[in-house]
Amino acid sequence: MSDIENIEPEKKGVSRRTVTKAMAWAVPAIAIAAPVPAFAASGGPPGVAVGQGCKLPGNSQANACAAIFAGIPGLDAAKAFAIPLLITNNTSKPIVLKPSITISNVSSGLGFDVKGVNPPYCTVIPVGGSVKVIVYANSDNSANQAVTFDLTIPWGHDCNDVDHPPIVITGITIDSFPPCSSNTPFPQGPPTCDPPFYANP
Numbered sequence: 001m002s003d004i005e006n007i008e009p010e011k012k013g014v015s016r017r018t019v020t021k022a023m024a025w026a027v028p029a030i031a032i033a034a035p036v037p038a039f040a041a042s043g044g045p046p047g048v049a050v051g052q053g054c055k056l057p058g059n060s061q062a063n064a065c066a067a068i069f070a071g072i073p074g075l076d077a078a079k080a081f082a083i084p085l086l087i088t089n090n091t092s093k094p095i096v097l098k099p100s101i102t103i104s105n106v107s108s109g110l111g112f113d114v115k116g117v118n119p120p121y122c123t124v125i126p127v128g129g130s131v132k133v134i135v136y137a138n139s140d141n142s143a144n145q146a147v148t149f150d151l152t153i154p155w156g157h158d159c160n161d162v163d164h165p166p167i168v169i170t171g172i173t174i175d176s177f178p179p180c181s182s183n184t185p186f187p188q189g190p191p192t193c194d195p196p197f198y199a200n201p
Contacts, residue, residue, distance in 0.1 A: 045167050046095055046125070046155060051084035054180040055144060056136075072116035076138045081112065082180050083137070085153075088130040096122045098154035098161070101135055105170070107148035112137040122159040148173045 056069075056077050069077050083103075089095050099121045103112040114137045125131045135151075153167040 044090060045164065047086075047088035047090050048153060048167055048169060049086040049088075050151070050169070050172055051086065053081060053083045053174040053177050055177040056080045056082060056180055068118060071118065071120070072136050074138070075115045075136055079140070080115070080136060080138050081177055083135045083151075083174070085133045085135060086130055087125060087133055089125045089127055091157075092127060093157045094124050094126050095155055095157055096124055096159055096161075097133065098122065098156055098159050100154070102152045103135075103137060103149050104152065105148075105150045108145055110145070110147055111140045112149065113139070144177050146173065146175045147177075 069075050087097065097117065101114050101117060103114055106112055114135055116136055118134050118136070119131065123131070149172055150168065150170045151172055153169075155167060156162070156164050
């Protein structure tokens, strides 16, 4: 975990984390604005760790990922990115990720328009369980460059739950977006197209 850089909290009380090229999971601090009673019954929000992002394969490899991409309407596999998250249910009840995760305040010229996640929104995460989630986002180009952004993750105990504010993680930095293939198992390496996101050569 020596590749993770901790930066002093800003005024909002949110730590910044750097997610570098060959790192394991980093656990960013989260900013939440909820009254204490909202968490009393469930024990607080789930844990979120951000892994190595990657860019989706070009047209020559898209067929290998066609089934996944077909489940993400509007995804442009030629100019899209995948950002893996490890969601851990630290609460006392099952939880889900609700539509829709958003990426904002992007530092570079890249734009990210989140099109969906795998597994899909509203997939149940049991108490004490962890789920590897990949966020798929279109972009206006397929550049491989460093980027810093904020991530907003709506969640609840079911998809109709309105008692929990979203998790907001600010200042996530990913140094590069290599192609979504690796001989290093996820989460240390970038994810492949198919769950469980391991590259099996």
